[in-house]
Amino acid sequence: MNREQPLSRAQRLFKWILPRSWGESMEAESRQWMAECPCGHARSIWEMGGIRWKAAGQPRKLLLCPNCGKMHWHKVVWRGKR
Numbered sequence: 001m002n003r004e005q006p007l008s009r010a011q012r013l014f015k016w017i018l019p020r021s022w023g024e025s026m027e028a029e030s031r032q033w034m035a036e037c038p039c040g041h042a043r044s045i046w047e048m049g050g051i052r053w054k055a056a057g058q059p060r061k062l063l064l065c066p067n068c069g070k071m072h073w074h075k076v077v078w079r080g081k082r
């Protein structure tokens with residue numbers, strides 16, 4: 001269940017510079033933004049070592065998908081509640 005990976009440099013930096021409650025809200029939000037591969041696989045931005053906080057819109061990112069093993073344009077979508 002709880003197989004946490006170490007934080008990326010960017011994540012560590014933001015956690016260090018932000019007040020704790022902001023850091024928690026940043027992490028919670030980043031975990032609910034998902035990058036979806038056309039093959040159906042989805043991973044959260046946080047899980048990929050990224051940050052997405054107080055952001056709007058649904059950008060596309062060219063990423064290597066660990067599921068299908070190909071570079072694909074992933075749609076970044078919000079999967080949480082507001």
Ligand SMILES: [Zn+2]
Nearest residue numbers: 037039065068
């Ligand atoms: Zn894929």
